[in-house]
Amino acid sequence: MQVIITDAWMARSRAFHLNGFKLILAILLASLVLMLVSAGLYHWVFMKGAREGWPVIGSLVRLVSKDEIAQRDRYVKENIEVLAKRLGEMQAKMLQLESLGERVSGLAGINPAEITVAPGRGGALIAGRDLSIEELDATLASLDGAATKNADVMTVIESRLFEQKIKKMMVPTQQPVLDANLGSIFGWRIDPITGRSALHTGLDFPAGVGTPIYAAAGGMVVTQEYHPQYGNMLEVDHGNDLITRYAHASKVHVNKGDLIKRGQRIADVGNTGRSTGAHLHFEVLVQGVPQDPQKFLNAGKGLGTERSASSKASVLQR
Template identity: 60%
Template sequence: MDTRLARSRAIHLSGMRLLLAGLALVLGLVLLAVSVYHGVFARGARADWSGVDPLARLSVSDGATERDRFLRANLDAMARRVGEMQARVLHLESLGERVLGLAGMAPADIPKTDGRGGVLVGAHKLSLQELGSMLDDLERLAGQRSDLMTVLESRLLDQRIRKQMIPTQEPVAGRPAGSGFGWRIDPITGQSALHTGLDFQADAGTPILAAAGGVVVTQEYHPAYGNMVEIDHGNQLLTRYAHASRTLVRQGDIVRRGQKIAEIGSTGRSTGPHLHFEVLVQGVFQDPQKFLSAGAADGAAQLAARSAAAGR
């Protein structure tokens, strides 16, 4: 009875309530024991306190051993993977050095690595710090290989572009050159005269192809050359295509190697349908056959290389 509240409260204790209260008390004691164990005994076992029960120390030691075993197994697996990655990086390095020759670069033109490598099998046990250091080395090597491949790609692309700008493509497909470059008897006057290019005889309307990529700088009718196209290939290199029946490009057009630019005819100073093909370097006439022969030799070398690669 509480006289201040002027009310009464009755509490009835049954057997079930007493049982539940006992279970709650036991559970609380268990939780308290676990907390005391982890807060005192486990800490003391790790700190090697003299008064700690040896059984607690053994339990903590077993747990630490199990964790070490798990970490060691994972570190060994990661180490093997790192070794495989390192071997692949070294393989890429040797491959890059071989490609250097194709790009016309010397091995001294690229940054050198320290030469370390090998698969990490059967070596000493690696720590987490050593494994991290090896991963850093691999990242650095991968960056160097990436830079090298970028340089090689740029150099090979530059070589390919330069090759496409050299007039080695036959201007008339499947037709051998007729009258060559040099002094000859002029077919109209009958006197000795310098022939400044190559003649390709073919039927009127036969396609005339660009010997290399470039920019059309002239498309006009010339009294001697007839319908004429001139293409500038850069580096003061120019090709001229004369006597066409009609031209298919205009001044300022960008043409690619092998593109049809005109059709064979007999306009201007001509005795019959043919293409008069000239190559000029710095305004000086050159023998076009030298360029075409170089292109044929290069094509034969590439075909032989493909055949050898297919034979492997």
């Protein structure tokens, strides 16, 4: 293809020879330029019409904007409904947690009225009506406050229950010699050596020499010595003026000042001191006054039964 361009002013002519490839390239380039010009012109006209409010263009812009706003509002509304439903479920769970906290506080010996958490907040969110962002924000703030207060309450309850557990561990309720038959009990009896009536201030547990003696409760060893009457003797202070005494031991495994825990092996059964046979003489003293150790051990048996029943129940629930 040959294109001839004639210049009237210069009285000259110029010829261009275009083959097939150059012709296609020229058409594509012209099309691209035309498209760019058209797009720019359309954008300029559309923007100018939108700003100045031309009748047709202004209506089209408002229609498009209205559709976008409607879609955005619908999306926001759907998300608010989902969030409101989740908040309602959270409120229901929070009420259950508060009810549980009140029951547990009673077990811990705490007055629930003193730790009431955010009373009068109402129930779950009401479904079936539109909720505003402000309402959701207020509900979230209420839940946050309730969660903080519940955490404080649970901390107090945990502390109280832990304190009670420690106190129970410090009361001598565990039998010091396992699988041993009870010999002489607490009270008045005929002394086996003098033959006269005398007060027996503890319990005797006959057992072979070397049989382990276990701490009836946790505490501190305050006495570890050889006594003319009690032989190798241990005294453990459990606090609150409560002391246990272990006498006639053949061997002692702890020293004065040691901290021991419940069920720890502290000595072995023996026949030392004023004794007519191998046994453990076990005493419980409150403010220095001998008490019947059997009352404490019976209380320990009751606790053991409760623990066994609760453990069986938990196994059945599983």
